[in-house]
Amino acid sequence: MDEEYDVIVLGTGLKECILSGLLSVDGLKVLHMDRNDYYGGESTSLSLVQLWKRFRSNDKPPELLGSSREYNVDMIPKFMMANGTLVRVLIRTGVTKYLNFKAVDGSFVYNNGKIYKVPATDVEALKSTLMGLFEKRRARKFFIYVQDYEDDDPKSHEGLDLNKVTTRDVISKYGLEDNTVDFIGHALALHRDDSYLDEPAIYTVKRMKLYAESLARFQGGSPYIYPLYGLGELPQGFARLSAVYGGTYMLNKPECKVEFDTDGKAYGVTSEGETAKCKKVVCDPSYLPDKVKKVGRVARAICIMSHPIPNTNDSHSVQIILPQKQLGRRSDMYVFCCSYAHNVAPKGKYIAFVSTEAETDHPETELKPGIDLLGPVDETFFDIYDRYEPANHDEQDNCFISTSYDATTHFESTVQDVISMYKKITGKELDLSVDLSAASAAGEDA
Numbered sequence: 001m002d003e004e005y006d007v008i009v010l011g012t013g014l015k016e017c018i019l020s021g022l023l024s025v026d027g028l029k030v031l032h033m034d035r036n037d038y039y040g041g042e043s044t045s046l047s048l049v050q051l052w053k054r055f056r057s058n059d060k061p062p063e064l065l066g067s068s069r070e071y072n073v074d075m076i077p078k079f080m081m082a083n084g085t086l087v088r089v090l091i092r093t094g095v096t097k098y099l100n101f102k103a104v105d106g107s108f109v110y111n112n113g114k115i116y117k118v119p120a121t122d123v124e125a126l127k128s129t130l131m132g133l134f135e136k137r138r139a140r141k142f143f144i145y146v147q148d149y150e151d152d153d154p155k156s157h158e159g160l161d162l163n164k165v166t167t168r169d170v171i172s173k174y175g176l177e178d179n180t181v182d183f184i185g186h187a188l189a190l191h192r193d194d195s196y197l198d199e200p201a202i203y204t205v206k207r208m209k210l211y212a213e214s215l216a217r218f219q220g221g222s223p224y225i226y227p228l229y230g231l232g233e234l235p236q237g238f239a240r241l242s243a244v245y246g247g248t249y250m251l252n253k254p255e256c257k258v259e260f261d262t263d264g265k266a267y268g269v270t271s272e273g274e275t276a277k278c279k280k281v282v283c284d285p286s287y288l289p290d291k292v293k294k295v296g297r298v299a300r301a302i303c304i305m306s307h308p309i310p311n312t313n314d315s316h317s318v319q320i321i322l323p324q325k326q327l328g329r330r331s332d333m334y335v336f337c338c339s340y341a342h343n344v345a346p347k348g349k350y351i352a353f354v355s356t357e358a359e360t361d362h363p364e365t366e367l368k369p370g371i372d373l374l375g376p377v378d379e380t381f382f383d384i385y386d387r388y389e390p391a392n393h394d395e396q397d398n399c400f401i402s403t404s405y406d407a408t409t410h411f412e413s414t415v416q417d418v419i420s421m422y423k424k425i426t427g428k429e430l431d432l433s434v435d436l437s438a439a440s441a442a443g444e445d446a
Contacts, residue, residue: 005031005248007425008269008276010256010283013041014076014235015402018418019282019425021093021238024245026426031276032242033269037252039239041284042385042405043076045232045344051302055381065304065378066346072230073302073344076405077336077353078414079104079224079319083214086415087225088432090237098237100228102342105315107215107222109187110322110333111179115311115373118187118321120212120223122147135177142174142184146208162202170201178325184208186323186332190412193324193331207412224410226317230344256287258399266398280425282400285388291399292388298407299363300355301371302381306348309337310375316341316350319409322370331357333370336409352377355407358384400425 006028009020017039020032038044046054048068052061061068080086082103090096108115111130119128122143126136148156160170171181185191189207196204214223227233239249253271258281261267268277285292312318320335327333333356340347354370363382371377390401403417422430 003031004277005029006278007031007280007282008033008278010034010258010269010281010287011041012036012039012235012239012251013284013402014043014231014238015414015418015421016041016282016284017235017238017242018089018415019421020247021095021241021245022089022422022430023282023425024242024247025093027245030242030247031250031269031278032239032247033250033253033256033271035252035254035256039235039251040075040232041235041286043074043231043235045072045074045230047071048073051381055302055383061379066349070340070346071344071349071351072232073351074231074353077231077338078405078409078411079222079226079317079336080411081210081214082217082223082225083210084412084415085419085432086411089415089418089430092432093238093241095234095237095241098240099233101225102228102317103218104222104224104226104317104319105341106312106318107187107224108312108318108320109183110320110326110369110373111183112326115320116183117221117313118183119143120188120208120215130183131177131180135180138174138176139180142171142176145174146205147212149205149209160201162205163200165201166198167201167204168197170205171197182323182325187321190321190408190410192406192408192413221313221315222319224319226338226342228343230338230342258283258288260397264397280398280400282402282421282425284402285390285404288392288399288401291390291392291397292401293391294386295389295403296387297358297384298355298387298405299358299360299366299384300353300382300407301363301367302383303352303354303371303374303377304345304379305350305352305374305377307375308339308350309335309352309373311373312337320370320373327369329356330359331407333367334407334409335370335373337374353409355409357407394424 009032012034048071107118116130119125122140125139189204257270259268266281268275316339318337322333337352339350354367387404389403
């Protein structure tokens with residue numbers, strides 16, 4: 001503990017573990033500490049007994065749910081885009097060798113009380129039951145434009161400068177209906193609200209292209225992949241990476257008090273009477289509560305079931321996005337479902353999560369539209385947790401704080417926070433130029 005480090009990382013949540021791995025690979029001397037005696041922090045995975053202990057105090061889970069050890073219930077469940085940034089980070093760092101992935105069966109969107117497979121290409125648009133005949137043709141033309149668009153090929157721009165015109169302008173050119181715009185913006189481009197409509201269209205087009213490229217990568221029913229045994233494997237994979245490159249890990253360290261000098265700059269961390277010195281501190285919001293601000297809350301339901309979600313083609317793993325307008329809400333709702341097929345539950349059991357940005361104090365009522373899609377449920381746990389963002393100036397205090405996990409059931413916003421933090425900590429862009437064909441070797445089915 002009495003050594004000096006370049007960086008001390010507090011908390012073994014996924015973001016913190018990715019950063020400690022990346023910084024160790026860069027040759028920085030890293031000490032990683034956690035007050036808990038397990039990896040994962042808020043993004044840990046729980047056995048059935050641990051789940052009961054967390055939400056039901058001392059009750060014991062009923063035997064009919066199966067073996068506790070066969071459950072790996074993610075507290076922050078998220079799928080990865082097969083062609084997305086997190087996969088690039090995994091390949092770039094070699095963490096893929098610690099994990100096995102499997103493609104996610106389905107990607108759906110909620111529209112007018114029903115759920116539909118998300119059409120992502122011109123061919124799928126023509127087959128989709130989500131749109132009428134004439135709307136299918138209009139959507140097909142728009143998808144072809146997006147698929148053919150290349151930054152460095154002016155011919156593909158059709159006279160539009162996507163860095164200047166808004167998404168609303170581009171969509172109006174194709175005359176798309178509101179329901180079509182809804183699923184394109186929220187289920188394909190994965191925007192969390194409708195503010196994207198008045199932003200440069202290039203962001204939405206690139207997000208749509210990522211979705212379509214990810215869908216094509218493994219020829220599955222969705223663009224997503226997910227690790228066998230759940231996300232709890234990810235923090236441990238990056239922890240191993242950090243250790244290989246000289247990082248030091250200490251779990252079960254109480255307090256972990258950040259020390260500041262007279263200028264307000266962090267210079268070390270004290271635990272059990274010993275202080276480790278450092279140049280920079282990286283942590284989750286719980287370690288520096290006076291340097292963060294509350295920006296919202298997430299409401300969620302965790303449901304254990306004995307069947308797949310109805311109307312999803314019997315998918316063993318699936319994401320359903322319920323766009324805000326469809327529910328008369330200010331934010332989208334997300335349904336995540338996984339099962340024994342990904343080794344997160346005993347055979348025949350499924351785990352579904354329904355999550356959204358909380359707008360009331362009553363998650364049971366607020367999450368009802370998503371829960372109603374699940375069919376009969378064996379057990380349900382409700383929860384609300386606060387979301388925080390850093391309120392400090394890292395250049396002044398040398399503290400780099402991650403944002404809390406949002407309600408989305410995909411990693412696109414999470415990994416952007418990691419990349420932004422990496423740039424602030426190191427002063428350089430993260431090199432993500434990798435051969436994505438290597439991803440095929442990363443998974444069992446992926």
